[in-house]
Amino acid sequence: MATLYQHKIQEQLYMIGKTASQPFFSWSQEIDDVDPFHFFALGETCSFRQRFYWSDRSNETVYVGLGCTYSIETTGNEHRFHMVESEWKRFTEKVMTHHNGTEAAPLLFGGFSFDPLKRKTERWAHFPDAKLIVPAVLLSVKKGRMTLTITVPSQNHEQIIEKIGQLLTLLYNGQDSLMALSASCQTYEEMAKHEWISAVQKAIHDIREGGLDKVVLAREARLWFDDRIEPSVVLQRLREQQPLSYLFAFEDKGNCFVGASPEQLVKREGMTCYSTCLAGSIRRGKTVKEDEQLGRWLLQDEKNLREHRFVVDMIKEAMMEVCENVRIPSEPQLLKMRDIQHLYTPVIGESRHAVSLFSLVERLHPTPALGGTPREKALKEIREIEPLDRGWYAAPIGWIDTAGNGEFAVAIRSGLLQGKEVSIFAGCGIVGDSEPLSEYEETRVKFKPMLSALGVEQDE
Numbered sequence: 001m002a003t004l005y006q007h008k009i010q011e012q013l014y015m016i017g018k019t020a021s022q023p024f025f026s027w028s029q030e031i032d033d034v035d036p037f038h039f040f041a042l043g044e045t046c047s048f049r050q051r052f053y054w055s056d057r058s059n060e061t062v063y064v065g066l067g068c069t070y071s072i073e074t075t076g077n078e079h080r081f082h083m084v085e086s087e088w089k090r091f092t093e094k095v096m097t098h099h100n101g102t103e104a105a106p107l108l109f110g111g112f113s114f115d116p117l118k119r120k121t122e123r124w125a126h127f128p129d130a131k132l133i134v135p136a137v138l139l140s141v142k143k144g145r146m147t148l149t150i151t152v153p154s155q156n157h158e159q160i161i162e163k164i165g166q167l168l169t170l171l172y173n174g175q176d177s178l179m180a181l182s183a184s185c186q187t188y189e190e191m192a193k194h195e196w197i198s199a200v201q202k203a204i205h206d207i208r209e210g211g212l213d214k215v216v217l218a219r220e221a222r223l224w225f226d227d228r229i230e231p232s233v234v235l236q237r238l239r240e241q242q243p244l245s246y247l248f249a250f251e252d253k254g255n256c257f258v259g260a261s262p263e264q265l266v267k268r269e270g271m272t273c274y275s276t277c278l279a280g281s282i283r284r285g286k287t288v289k290e291d292e293q294l295g296r297w298l299l300q301d302e303k304n305l306r307e308h309r310f311v312v313d314m315i316k317e318a319m320m321e322v323c324e325n326v327r328i329p330s331e332p333q334l335l336k337m338r339d340i341q342h343l344y345t346p347v348i349g350e351s352r353h354a355v356s357l358f359s360l361v362e363r364l365h366p367t368p369a370l371g372g373t374p375r376e377k378a379l380k381e382i383r384e385i386e387p388l389d390r391g392w393y394a395a396p397i398g399w400i401d402t403a404g405n406g407e408f409a410v411a412i413r414s415g416l417l418q419g420k421e422v423s424i425f426a427g428c429g430i431v432g433d434s435e436p437l438s439e440y441e442e443t444r445v446k447f448k449p450m451l452s453a454l455g456v457e458q459d460e
């Protein structure tokens with residue numbers, strides 16, 4: 001039965017290719033339920049060199065992509081958001097779609113580097129300042145309904161269609177295997193710890209001198225395992241451990257950037273635009289009582305409220321420039337994740353004119369939650385004093401569809417998996433009354449989600 005199904009799809013694809021009048025075509029069909037993690041893992045089995053994974057905070061929308069039919073890439077480009085937007089538009093004009101009654105259509109997924117002007121290291125060699133791809137095979141899950149979308153060139157596609165056929169055979173004949181984490185961590189090292197603390201001291205000093213209000217400083221920890229870490233295992237563990245976060249992964253030739261972020265940068269759905277202000281943090285309590293006490297403390301702590309206020313002021317201003325009827329609560333609320341609680345203020349507005357998703361991303365990135373205030377001064381300070389190449393950490397990651405709707409998260413609580421080696425990243429907002437050691441502790445708490453997903457517990 002399953003093999004027939006696979007052959008039918010292959011046949012249809014060859015037929016469409018023969019009559020296609022555009023350079024690419026895209027074919028969609030609703031399919032029986034499959035496990036998205038299993039689908040992602042099969043990408044490796046069938047040697048697709050690019051894979052991505054996305055699920056939103058409610059887990060209502062899941063996208064898993066394998067292979068790459070079209071890619072948009074830039075390095076060091078100041079106009080990178082605009083360039084990606086126009087390239088995507090060009091692609092959508094070159095593709096013929098066969099929906100078969102589904103809502104699905106091709107999708108562009110990818111991310112950006114935090115700062116194109118920062119000096120780059122070898123570690124992030126596969127992650128340029130912008131890289132977004134149209135996958136050859138896309139699994140979409142929307143409110144429980146699953147769709148498969150295959151997007152391929154109209155000519156010379158025999159090899160890729162053959163490969164997709166193999167994938168479908170395995171998908172319906174193989175077992176869904178819940179994989180366990182088999183690699184164990186041999187060495188854990190906090191990189192440039194003392195330089196980072198000195199950088200925090202310097203930032204506090206510079207803020208007190210005036211002209212700079214807030215700057216976010218991040219650091220890295222590196223782990224060495226006795227075996228290769230398979231990203232699908234990490235994703236599965238993140239889903240279990242961080243059910244309220246965005247889950248994302250972007251893999252290119254064995255380098256996989258993965259994370260579970262609580263932070264939305266922007267979402268566009270028709271004329272409605274969403275963003276969130278997230279800044280100000282404290283750990284979770286060990287008991288309900290302690291947890292509530294910590295939460296109450298956070299809601300009235302001057303230093304954390306100041307960190308948060310800078311983010312609210314900037315996002316509110318940016319949204320009011322392009323939206324009307326901007327709704328934003330006057331006080332932050334608590335957002336509790338498994339390991340940490342934050343001050344949180346959601347923002348919603350109706351776009352005044354056709355404001356594109358990428359122009360919103362450009363306006364908002366980086367918010368003072370990841371850069372600082374004023375933006376350019378803070379970025380300069382980070383470039384100069386932060387002992388780290390952030391790469392894609394703390395930058396926008398997400399998707400856009402052919403109608404221009406989509407969503408980008410801020411890629412924090414994340415790490416880069418490279419075979420047996422993993423780098424994880426965490427940062428925090430420094431203001432005038434920050435204390436270097438408590439900021440250091442805050443980054444330790446922010447390492448926890450990735451560490452637990454990797455099966456590593458920190459010393460208390």
Ligand SMILES: C=C(O[C@@H]1C=C(C(=O)O)C=C[C@H]1O)C(=O)O
Nearest residue numbers: 279280281369412426427428429
């Ligand atoms: C920079 C990070 O987190 C950001 C910084 C926060 C803070 O300083 O309180 C809180 C949430 C995030 O916007 C990170 O997790 O690496």
Ligand SMILES: [Mg+2]
Nearest residue numbers: 280281428429
């Ligand atoms: Mg903080």
